[in-house]
Amino acid sequence: MQYSIQQIAEALGAEYRGDGNLVVARAAEPADAGPTDLAMAMSPKYAEALNGGSAKAAVLWEGADWQAMGLKAAIFVVRPRMAMSGITAMLDRGQGVEPGIHPSAVIDPSAEIGESASVGPLTVIGARARIGNGAVVGPHCVIGVDAVLGENVVLREMVSIGARVQIGDRFIAQPGARIGADGFSFVTPEVSDVENVRKTMGDKGDAQAQSWQRIHSLGAVEIGDDVEVGANCTVDNGTIRNTRIGNGTKLDNLVHIGHNTRVGQDCLICGQAGVSGSVEIGNNVVLGGQTGVVDNIFIGDGVIAGGGTKILSNVPAGRVIMGYPAVKMETHTDIYKTQRRLPRLARDVEALKKAVFKQPPSD
Numbered sequence: 001m002q003y004s005i006q007q008i009a010e011a012l013g014a015e016y017r018g019d020g021n022l023v024v025a026r027a028a029e030p031a032d033a034g035p036t037d038l039a040m041a042m043s044p045k046y047a048e049a050l051n052g053g054s055a056k057a058a059v060l061w062e063g064a065d066w067q068a069m070g071l072k073a074a075i076f077v078v079r080p081r082m083a084m085s086g087i088t089a090m091l092d093r094g095q096g097v098e099p100g101i102h103p104s105a106v107i108d109p110s111a112e113i114g115e116s117a118s119v120g121p122l123t124v125i126g127a128r129a130r131i132g133n134g135a136v137v138g139p140h141c142v143i144g145v146d147a148v149l150g151e152n153v154v155l156r157e158m159v160s161i162g163a164r165v166q167i168g169d170r171f172i173a174q175p176g177a178r179i180g181a182d183g184f185s186f187v188t189p190e191v192s193d194v195e196n197v198r199k200t201m202g203d204k205g206d207a208q209a210q211s212w213q214r215i216h217s218l219g220a221v222e223i224g225d226d227v228e229v230g231a232n233c234t235v236d237n238g239t240i241r242n243t244r245i246g247n248g249t250k251l252d253n254l255v256h257i258g259h260n261t262r263v264g265q266d267c268l269i270c271g272q273a274g275v276s277g278s279v280e281i282g283n284n285v286v287l288g289g290q291t292g293v294v295d296n297i298f299i300g301d302g303v304i305a306g307g308g309t310k311i312l313s314n315v316p317a318g319r320v321i322m323g324y325p326a327v328k329m330e331t332h333t334d335i336y337k338t339q340r341r342l343p344r345l346a347r348d349v350e351a352l353k354k355a356v357f358k359q360p361p362s363d
Contacts, residue, residue, distance in 0.1 A: 001025070003090055005057055005073040008038070012086045017066055018073035022057050027091050030055065038087070042080035059083060095156065097136050114151065132169065144180065150225065162237065168225035174253065176232040180221050183236040183243075183259025183277060186212040215239060217259060224248070230255060230271070239277075246283065258295065270307070282317060306332075 003011075006020030024038040030046045033039035033055035041050045041058045050058060050069055057073040059080075060066055066074035077083035101113065102121040111125045114133035119125070123141045131137065132151035141155050144163035151169045155161070159173045162180020173179070188210040196205035219238025224247035229235070233251050236243060236259040243257060246265035251257070255269050258277035263269070267285045275281070276295035285299055288307035293299070300317030310324040323332035 001091060001093060005075060008087065008090060009075045011090060012075065012077065012083055014075050014077050014083065016073060016075045018057075018071065020073065022073045024057055025091075027087055028055070030058070033058070038091075040084070040087075042077060042083065059087065094136075095138060097138055102139075108145075120157070126163065138175075147180075156231075162220070164220035165223070166220065166242075167223040168227065168247070170226050171223060172228040174229065174231040174233075177229045178232075178234045179223070179229070181234055181236050182217040183215075183239055185215040185217070185239055185259060185277070187215055188212060219243065219260070221245075224265070227251075233257075236277075252289070264301070 002023045002025045004020060005016050005022050005024070009016035025036050026038070027040050028034070028037040030039045030041040030050040031053050033053045035054055035056050037055055039050055039053060039055035039058035041047065042061055044061060047069065056071060058066070058071055059075045059077055062076050062078060064074070064076070097118045097120045099118050101107065101119040104121045105119045105123045105125070107113065107119070107125040108127040108129070110127045111129045113119065113131050114135060116133055117131055117135040119137045120139035120141070122139055123137055125143045126145035126147065128145060129143050129147045131143070131149045132153060134152040135149060136154045138155050138157040138159065140158045143149070143161045144165065146163055147161050147165045149161065149167045150171065153167065153171045155173045156175045158176050160178045161167070165180040190210060191207055192210060193204040193207040196203060196207055217237035217239055219240055219242045221235050221237055222242045222244045224245065226248045227245055229251040230253035232253060233255045235245065235257040238260045241260060243259055244262040245257065246263055248266040249263055251269045252271040254272045256274045257263065258275055258279070260278040261275050261281070263281045264283035264285065266283060267281060269287045270289040272289055273287045273291040275293045278296045279293055280298040282299060282301035282303070284302050286304045288305055288309060290307060291305045291309045291311065293311045297311070297314050299311065299315045300319070302318045303315050304320045305311060305326065306322035306329060308324070309322050309326045311321070312325045315321060315326065320329045321327060322329040323335070
C-alpha cells in the first residue's frame with residue numbers, strides 16, 4: 001500500500017512542501033527511515049536522528065527547515081498525535097485475512113454474512129447470526145447464535161462473541177477478547193457472611209458456611225458504533241437487562257466489564273481496569289490503568305480516575321480522582337506528601353520526647 005506525499009497531506013488536511021509525487025510505503029522512526037519511508041519527526045527533538053537517516057520525506061513540526069535536513073518533501077502538522085491517527089490508518093496493512101469465506105470456516109446455513117465480508121480459517125458462526133457488509137472475522141473466532149455484528153467490524157484472531165450479543169458498526173476486537181460471558185453472580189440459600197459484612201462493614205455475624213448457587217445470565221451485551229476492545233478483554237452478559245457499552249468507547253487490554261454495567265459514550269478504560277456489576281458510567285469518563293470500581297454505584301460524566309484508583313462510592317460528574325479509596329486528586333496528592341513526611345515527623349517526636357524527659361525537676 002503506497003501513497004504520495006500529496007495524497008497523505010490532503011487526507012490530513014495539512015500543508016506539504018517539495019515533491020508531492022514522491023511515494024512512501026510505510027511510516028518509520030527518523031533514525032530508521034529509508035528512502036521509501038515516511039519519517040515521523042513531528043518535534044524538534046527528532047531533528048538530529050532525521051539528519052542521520054536516509055529518509056527522503058518526513059512529517060515535521062510547523063516551521064521546520066525541511067530543506068536543511070536534506071529532504072525532498074515534507075508534511076507539516078499542528079497536532080502530531082492527530083496526524084498519527086490519520087497516517088497510521090492509511091498505512092495499516094491489516095492482518096492478512098483473505099477476502100471471502102475460508103473453506104475451513106463452519107457457518108450455520110441460517111447465518112447471514114454481508115457482502116464483501118471476510119471470514120478466516122476455523123471460525124465458527126452460529127445459527128441466525130448476522131454479520132454486516134465489509135466485516136473482517138479473523139481465524140479461530142466464534143460468533144454465537146442470534147448475534148448481530150454491524151458493518152466494517154474487525155475481529156482479530158480468537159475473538160468470542162456470545163449468543164444474542166448486538167454490536168454496532170466499525171467495532172474492533174483485539175485478539176482473545178470475550179464478549180458475552182455469563183456474569184459472576186451467585187447466591188446462598190440463607191444470608192451469607194459476605195452479605196453481613198457488606199451491611200455492617202466488618203461484622204460477619206453468625207452466618208453458617210454454605211454452598212454458592214448460580215444465578216444465570218438471561219441478558220446479553222449491547223455495544224454501540226465505533227467501539228474498540230483490547231486483547232483479552234471480557235464483557236459479561238447482564239442478568240436480566242443487557243450490559244451496555246456506548247458509542248465511541250475504547251477498552252484497553254485486560255479490561256473487565258461486569259454484568260448489568262452500562263458504560264456511556266466516548267469513554268476510555270485503560271489496561272487491567274475492572275468494573276464490577278450494575279455500575280452506571282457516564283459519558284467521556286477515563287479510568288486509568290488498574291482502576292477498580294465497586295458494584296452498584298454511578299460515575300458521572302467527565303470523571304477522570306488516575307491509575308490504580310479504587311472507586312468505592314458514587315463519583316459526581318467532572319470529578320478528577322485518585323487513590324485508595326478514591327478522593328479528589330489534589331487531596332490524594334496532599335495525603336501522599338504528608339505520608340512521605342511521616343518518618344521525619346516520627347523522628348522529630350522522638351527527639352522531643354527525649355528532650356522533655358531529660359529536663360531537670362522544676363522548683
